[in-house]
Amino acid sequence: MTTELTPPASLTDLQKAIEERYESLSKRLRQVAQYVVDHPSNLAFGTVQVIAAEARVHPSTLVRFANAFGYSGFSEMQRLFQQKLLQESPSYTERIRIARESLGDPGSQSPHQLLGEFIQADSLTLQSLDQHIQPDDLDNAIDILAKAESVHIVGTRRSFVPATYFAYALRHIDRRAHLLDNVGGMYQEQAGTIGRQDAVLAISFRPYAKETDNSVRIALERQVPVIVITDSVLSPLASLGTVVFVLPDSEVHGFRSLTPALCLAQSLAIGLAYRLDKNRSMAENPA
Numbered sequence: 001m002t003t004e005l006t007p008p009a010s011l012t013d014l015q016k017a018i019e020e021r022y023e024s025l026s027k028r029l030r031q032v033a034q035y036v037v038d039h040p041s042n043l044a045f046g047t048v049q050v051i052a053a054e055a056r057v058h059p060s061t062l063v064r065f066a067n068a069f070g071y072s073g074f075s076e077m078q079r080l081f082q083q084k085l086l087q088e089s090p091s092y093t094e095r096i097r098i099a100r101e102s103l104g105d106p107g108s109q110s111p112h113q114l115l116g117e118f119i120q121a122d123s124l125t126l127q128s129l130d131q132h133i134q135p136d137d138l139d140n141a142i143d144i145l146a147k148a149e150s151v152h153i154v155g156t157r158r159s160f161v162p163a164t165y166f167a168y169a170l171r172h173i174d175r176r177a178h179l180l181d182n183v184g185g186m187y188q189e190q191a192g193t194i195g196r197q198d199a200v201l202a203i204s205f206r207p208y209a210k211e212t213d214n215s216v217r218i219a220l221e222r223q224v225p226v227i228v229i230t231d232s233v234l235s236p237l238a239s240l241g242t243v244v245f246v247l248p249d250s251e252v253h254g255f256r257s258l259t260p261a262l263c264l265a266q267s268l269a270i271g272l273a274y275r276l277d278k279n280r281s282m283a284e285n286p287a
Helices: 011-024 027-038 040-045 048-055 059-068 074-087 092-102 111-132 135-147 157-171 187-191 210-221 259-284
Strands: 151-154 177-180 199-204 226-230 243-246
Touching: 011 027, 011 074, 027 040, 027 048, 027 059, 040 048, 040 074, 048 059, 059 074, 111 259, 135 199, 135 226, 135 243, 135 259, 151 157, 151 187, 151 210, 157 177, 157 199, 157 259, 177 187, 187 210, 199 210, 199 259, 210 226, 226 259
Parallel strands: 151 177, 151 199, 199 226, 226 243
Antiparallel strands: none
């Protein structure tokens, strides 16, 4: 006898259920789950055919996904996204879409129009960044960095830019910073230098790099705290970090912005500098 699933009654409950069951889903349903979590506004507006095309699955896969969580069909699940959108002002993703449409047909812009499009997208994304970052997470991350003897920073491909900046910034405030840059194909050997009194900062965006994942797992085996910067709660690193920052994403013609990650990296580095200066001042002038 099969037990009927009770479908989640709210979007928050659905997202929680997706996180809990993500690893047990089939490959295609995980693909839908990733899209559902990362593009909730698209779920509210789109037809099954349009959403399936954007998620790169067959329309029937969307129906199977809804059924897997107890809904009678896709429309029943979609209503959760519509209700949520009615309760809130348009998200930064929707505002970016409006901004893009107002600048003309993609491909027809002049370089200056394209610049304006990137500025609009980054500005709106940065406005939403504060909503994605919890003050306690910032404090906890800086605590980890302040206590570490050395900080090992890993990020590849698109993530390499903020990872490199963070290593640069830490060295300028006299902190030991080691960038795991895979020179000579030596990720494994570089990660092998992670000590038990150290910390790791890992940056990983889609498509998630195996090298970053492996480096984080080496750190965890040594019980080293890990700060994760990523782009989705379904990122393979999201469940592994001591502190996890899930950043908003902006995209213009398929090019994703690095601005939120750089802004967070700079905030962590300067916040650490202030913390270290305060600690030195207190040590030199005890109450």
